[in-house]
Amino acid sequence: MTWLELGPDHLFGLGNLPYGSFVDSQGRRHSALRIGDYALSLTRATDALAGEHATLFADGSLDRFLAAGRPAWTAVRSLAASWLTDEAHRPAVEALLTPLDGLELVLPFTVGDYVDFYASEQHATNVGRIFRPGQEPLTPNWKHLPIGYHGRSGTVVVSGTNVRRPVGQARDADGSIVFGPSRRLDLEAEVGFVVGSGSALDEPVPLAAFADHVFGVCLVNDWSARDIQAWEYVPLGPFLGKSFATSASAWITPLDALAAARVPGPQRDPAPLPYLDDTSQPWGLDIDIEVRLNGELISRPRFAGMYWTPAQMLAHLTVNGASVRPGDLFASGTVSGPGRHERGSLLELAWGGTQPLVLADGSTRTFLDDGDEVVLSASAPGPRGARIGLGEVRGGITPARSG
Numbered sequence: 001m002t003w004l005e006l007g008p009d010h011l012f013g014l015g016n017l018p019y020g021s022f023v024d025s026q027g028r029r030h031s032a033l034r035i036g037d038y039a040l041s042l043t044r045a046t047d048a049l050a051g052e053h054a055t056l057f058a059d060g061s062l063d064r065f066l067a068a069g070r071p072a073w074t075a076v077r078s079l080a081a082s083w084l085t086d087e088a089h090r091p092a093v094e095a096l097l098t099p100l101d102g103l104e105l106v107l108p109f110t111v112g113d114y115v116d117f118y119a120s121e122q123h124a125t126n127v128g129r130i131f132r133p134g135q136e137p138l139t140p141n142w143k144h145l146p147i148g149y150h151g152r153s154g155t156v157v158v159s160g161t162n163v164r165r166p167v168g169q170a171r172d173a174d175g176s177i178v179f180g181p182s183r184r185l186d187l188e189a190e191v192g193f194v195v196g197s198g199s200a201l202d203e204p205v206p207l208a209a210f211a212d213h214v215f216g217v218c219l220v221n222d223w224s225a226r227d228i229q230a231w232e233y234v235p236l237g238p239f240l241g242k243s244f245a246t247s248a249s250a251w252i253t254p255l256d257a258l259a260a261a262r263v264p265g266p267q268r269d270p271a272p273l274p275y276l277d278d279t280s281q282p283w284g285l286d287i288d289i290e291v292r293l294n295g296e297l298i299s300r301p302r303f304a305g306m307y308w309t310p311a312q313m314l315a316h317l318t319v320n321g322a323s324v325r326p327g328d329l330f331a332s333g334t335v336s337g338p339g340r341h342e343r344g345s346l347l348e349l350a351w352g353g354t355q356p357l358v359l360a361d362g363s364t365r366t367f368l369d370d371g372d373e374v375v376l377s378a379s380a381p382g383p384r385g386a387r388i389g390l391g392e393v394r395g396g397i398t399p400a401r402s403g
Contacts, residue, residue, distance in 0.1 A: 002084045006036045011389030015382040017080055018251035018391060019062055021108035029060025033080050034251055038097040045096050050079055062109045066196040066215050067326035073215060077256055105250035107158040114156055115317060115330040116222055117148040119308035123336035123344065130352040143270060146308040146316045152243040159250050159393045165370060165400040166244040168228035181400035182225035185368040188334045189291050189301050189344035189376050192220035193310045194252050195328035202321040207281040210311035211255055213324060218249040219376045219393045220331045226347055251391025261286045261380040265309050275319055276312050283311035289335055292375040296360050301335040301344040370399045
């Protein structure tokens with residue numbers, strides 16, 4: 001038990017300990033660990049208490065720590081737990097705690113490549129029914145491989161960053177091509193995975209090596225301009241409709257904190273090819289997500305129902321010999337379940353704009369309005385029957401640029 005006074009049900013207790021970065025009042029950046037409602041500066045703590053690890057956090061980011069690999073991840077997590085439980089360390093460590101309230105959090109790592117998958121069968125089925133009514137909703141390849149696309153790493157932003165409504169081309173109902181602000185701006189509730197140890201070119205990462213390469217998990221909102229996307233995506237897939245912004249949590253929950261959340265993947269038909277056969281390597285995760293629009297809970301997607309697991313995503317991403325690097329980020333795609341209350345996008349919740357979502361104040365939404373704020377939060381089973389939280393993802397919509 002920690003000497004820090006935390007309630008037994010706190011989602012950010014000792015069993016969690018996610019990593020992030022903040023900027024202090026003097027403008028210095030710190031690598032950090034979250035405990036309760038405080039950030040512990042790892043930049044200062046390792047300098048004072050664990051000099052052998054100080055260089056990993058000296059620049060205030062997690063970049064060097066991610067690249068150091070699992071032995072370093074395990075050692076630092078163990079050290080941090082001892083600092084927060086041993087009264088002998090309390091005087092030194094307590095002085096390095098900063099309340100989160102008002103703290104400037106920044107994206108804690110440099111995003112390398114960004115890949116977004118399409119791994120929810122319910123989401124893919126809903127999208128197919130909306131866009132191709134009367135046809136088979138899933139494409140012929142969908143149950144054979146995790147479909148994905150390469151996104152734009154330079155527009156991954158930290159939670160709390162406002163998102164400007166994008167502009168682009170779209171096709172109107174009468175077939176005319178128009179240019180202007182997106183009229184069908186959407187949210188996507190996703191789970192992201194942060195790569196730590198890289199892989200060599202031409203060396204695929206097998207399912208069994210997933211935990212050796214992936215450091216941790218974060219929530220992601222991969223905003224989508226559905227009208228721009230619908231016009232541009234054939235034949236090469238998403239482009240301007242997705243590249244304007246992707247919001248990620250400021251806190252990365254290490255895989256070690258999610259051991260109790262591991263679950264088997266679903267029964268799959270047809271059976272996956274051998275490199276995707278996860279019978280002995282189950283990496284489904286029991287994560288419960290909540291989606292709030294302007295403070296109102298509108299959906300509760302469950303990640304446990306995903307057809308493709310993150311280990312399968314990484315195995316497929318690298319099976320052709322593509323390498324991964326520290327700081328690469330790959331996301332699950334929209335997380336959706338079978339019920340309306342489990343749909344992870346407004347496209348599904350309002351069924352392509354034909355069934356407006358009615359909010360508690362009487363207003364309706366088919367897609368996002370300027371001024372709307374979306375917040376994603378999540379929790380998962382943690383050690384000894386507790387639950388742990390994932391850092392939230394918050395973003396508000398600002399109007400498109402004039403002109």
